[in-house]
Amino acid sequence: MTENNADIKQRVEQTLARAFEVSPNEVAALGMGLHPRWDSMGHMDLIMQIEKEFGLRFPTYEIAELTNPAAIVKAVERHAQK
Amino acid sequence: MELIKLASPGGVVPTLHLAVCVASAILVLGISALRRPSGLLLVSIVTTIVIYRRSMFGFLLTTGIVFLFMLVIDRVSKYRKHPSRFRWRWTCAAIVALAVTFLVGRTWQLNAEGVSFAGIRWVLFALDMWLVLRLITVLWEVGSGRVDLPSIFRYSIWIAIPFTLLGPLLRYSQFEQQLTSLGRPGQNQTIFSANLMRRCALGTLQVLIGIVLAGVQASIAGGSLSRFGKLLIGFSIAPWSFYLLWAGYYKLMECLALCWGITLPPSFNRPFGRRNLSEFWANWNMSATSVFRDYLFYNRWGLRKANLYLNTLIVFLMVGAWHGLNGYWILWGLMHGLGFCAYLWYKANRSRLALSRQNVFDSRFRFAAPIATYLYVCSCWFVPPTILKLMK
Numbered sequence: 109m110t111e112n113n114a115d116i117k118q119r120v121e122q123t124l125a126r127a128f129e130v131s132p133n134e135v136a137a138l139g140m141g142l143h144p145r146w147d148s149m150g151h152m153d154l155i156m157q158i159e160k161e162f163g164l165r166f167p168t169y170e171i172a173e174l175t176n177p178a179a180i181v182k183a184v185e186r187h188a189q190k
Numbered sequence: 191m192e193l194i195k196l197a198s199p200g201g202v203v204p205t206l207h208l209a210v211c212v213a214s215a216i217l218v219l220g221i222s223a224l225r226r227p228s229g230l231l232l233v234s235i236v237t238t239i240v241i242y243r244r245s246m247f248g249f250l251l252t253t254g255i256v257f258l259f260m261l262v263i264d265r266v267s268k269y270r271k272h273p274s275r276f277r278w279r280w281t282c283a284a285i286v287a288l289a290v291t292f293l294v295g296r297t298w299q300l301n302a303e304g305v306s307f308a309g310i311r312w313v314l315f316a317l318d319m320w321l322v323l324r325l326i327t328v329l330w331e332v333g334s335g336r337v338d339l340p341s342i343f344r345y346s347i348w349i350a351i352p353f354t355l356l357g358p359l360l361r362y363s364q365f366e367q368q369l370t371s372l373g374r375p376g377q378n379q380t381i382f383s384a385n386l387m388r389r390c391a392l393g394t395l396q397v398l399i400g401i402v403l404a405g406v407q408a409s410i411a412g413g414s415l416s417r418f419g420k421l422l423i424g425f426s427i428a429p430w431s432f433y434l435l436w437a438g439y440y441k442l443m444e445c446l447a448l449c450w451g452i453t454l455p456p457s458f459n460r461p462f463g464r465r466n467l468s469e470f471w472a473n474w475n476m477s478a479t480s481v482f483r484d485y486l487f488y489n490r491w492g493l494r495k496a497n498l499y500l501n502t503l504i505v506f507l508m509v510g511a512w513h514g515l516n517g518y519w520i521l522w523g524l525m526h527g528l529g530f531c532a533y534l535w536y537k538a539n540r541s542r543l544a545l546s547r548q549n550v551f552d553s554r555f556r557f558a559a560p561i562a563t564y565l566y567v568c569s570c571w572f573v574p575p576t577i578l579k580l581m582k
Contacts, residue, residue, distance in 0.1 A: 147468060148483055149534060152496050155488075169278070169334035172484035 113185055116162075120181050123161050127154045140175035151175075158184065203401060203435065204356055208442070210237045211352050215449035218373070225373040227347060230450060234350035241355055244304065248316030253349050256325045257342065259284055260332050264339045274335055281333025285326050292322040297515045319512055320357045323481055324349065328362045330485060337363050344369070353447040358440050358457040358477040371451040390445040396438025403431035424572035425565065433462065436475075455480075462567075465559040467530045468537075470567055482509055498534055503527040517581075521574035529566055 121135045128138060128145050140146050146154070155171055158180060164187045166174070174180045214233045218224045224233055242249045263280050267273040295301065300315035317325075328345075331337045340348070340362060348365045407427045410419055437458035444454045454477075461474040471479055486505045490496045503524075510523025536543070 147472070148487055149468070149498060149537065152488065152498060152501075156495065167278070167334075168485075168489050169330065169336065171488040173336070 112188070113181075116184050116188060117181050119161060120158065120177060120184060123157050124154070124177055124180075127157050135177055138177055162188070164188075203397070203439075207241055207352075207356055208439070210240050211443065211446050213237075214352050215446040219449050227343070227372060230373050231343065231347045231350075234347055234352060237352035238350040238355065241352070242316060244310060245301065245313040245316035247312045248301075248314045249321070251314060252317050252321065253325070253345075256284075256288070256329065257345055260329065260339055263333070277335070278333050281329050284333075285329050288317075288322060288325060288329070292317045292319075293511055293515045320355065320359065323359055323478060323512070324354070326485070327359065327481055331361065331363050337366055340366070347372075351447070351450075351452065353443040353450075353452070353454060357475075358443060358454050359481065360452070360454055360477070361481075364455065365452070368452055374451045386445055386448060389441055393438045393441030393445060396434045396441065398438075400431050400433075400435030400438060403427050403434065407431055420572075425568045429462070429568050429571065433458065462564055463560045464563055465556075466563055467526070467533050467566070470563055471530075479509070482512075499531045502530045502534060506530065517578050518574045521577055522570050525570040525573065529570070 121132055124130075124135045124138055125132045128143050128150070130138065130143070138146065140151055143150075151171075151174075155166060155174065158174075159165055162184055164184070166183065166187070170183060174183055214237050217233055218230065221229075223229055238249065239246050263277050263284075267277040270276040295315045295317055301313055301318075303315065304311040304313040306312075328340075328348075332339055344366070345362075348360070348362055351360065351365075354360045407423055410423060410427070440454075440457035444456070447454045457475055457477050459473040459476065461470050464470045464473060482505050486508055487498075487501045488496075489501060489504075491500065491504070493500075506523040506527035507520065508523070509526070510519040510521075513519045513522075
């Protein structure tokens with residue numbers, strides 16, 4: 109993993125921790141439906157926070173796929189490469 | 191009332207479809223030659239012909255057009271500067287066209303029209319509510335690049351799997367993940383397990399109770415209904431009859447599909463008794479509602495920032511239109527949409543409300559919430575006819 113990717117992972121984890129008010133070491137276990145606040149409404153809020161954090165915009169068809177931290181990190185890395 | 195019509199015992203249990211699914215499961219389990227993909231395709235085609243009969247030509251026409259469209263877009267996009275953008279834009283246009291065709295066709299009852307050939311009146315419009323949803327999902331997944339363009343062989347098996355013809359919805363991406371286990375029920379450890387047998391028995395029991403309730407409802411509705419009779423049907427018999435029939439039916443489909451080595455997504459997970467509309471919808475007809483959520487709710491509609499209230503209204507109006515483009519279903523969708531928006535607003539302002547009322551509201555509401563949600567869901571089914579009558 110490059111320095112840049114590690115930074116992305118850290119920032120995604122920080123955003124997730126902030127959004128769902130969990131400690132950073134609990135972030136890895138998060139997932140849509142696994143945390144009471146990560147439902148469909150919480151998901152849209154999270155996506156908007158991630159987009160704001162990284163200054164990007166996920167296409168509509170990608171939003172439903174971002175259901176866990178690893179998927180979000182991968183998607184942000186993909187957008188960062190563009 | 192629409193729900194009473196939907197839950198009537200004669201009209202709702204698709205016995206032919208059930209018989210065909212049981213027969214196809216037994217055939218595949220019993221004849222090893224059919225357990226190959228080509229064998230499954232053969233069984234799928236035969237079962238689809240039996241189910242669709244005079245509409246078979248329309249079924250082939252619609253599914254064929256969608257496949258040809260995906261094929262052409264896939265080929266043409268390779269010569270474009272931005273292939274993925276080109277593919278996605280045309281896919282969105284195709285999805286809109288398909289949805290409009292479905293709505294127009296249903297409204298004008300084009301499925302009753304047909305052309306005579308060889309002494310049979312062939313129906314050209316066979317776009318039913320589950321087929322349109324399956325076609326939209328495959329267009330979306332291929333158009334977005336989520337999956338590659340399927341081969342005509344895989345596409346044909348997927349579109350004609352008998353267990354999904356009347357729901358539940360198996361997206362193409364979910365089907366593709368299971369291609370290695372396709373036709374190999376023995377490899378799936380759950381086949382014939384105690385759990386599967388229990389699920390099968392539970393599904394059958396649910397269907398039977400649903401049929402009995404529908405019968406009771408029909409006998410009550412047969413006479414002149416008092417206000418109490420209407421309330422009894424509206425808030426107890428009809429919702430449970432409808433729910434048990436379809437939850438049981440889809441559970442049976444899940445069990446039968448395992449005989450082909452296919453795992454179908456769950457459809458119902460005890461939706462009644464949930465604390466709010468969000469939880470209700472997260473557990474009601476899940477395979478279908480997840481499509482509306484993924485494609486319509488997770489959408490910005492061209493706005494810079496997603497508006498969850500707007501998205502909620504769009505989702506429920508479209509779910510209503512999917513059931514039927516008429517006053518009843520539009521009002522049903524509007525009521526659910528407004529109820530959901532109210533819940534969204536409450537959720538966003540909960541902390542403020544709880545503080546101002548010292549958590550009393552929340553703790554009391556915890557007990558009342560499942561009852562209020564159930565009553566609201568039932569009202570959405572039974573209030574629209576009254577509103578429509580008043581509007582006239």
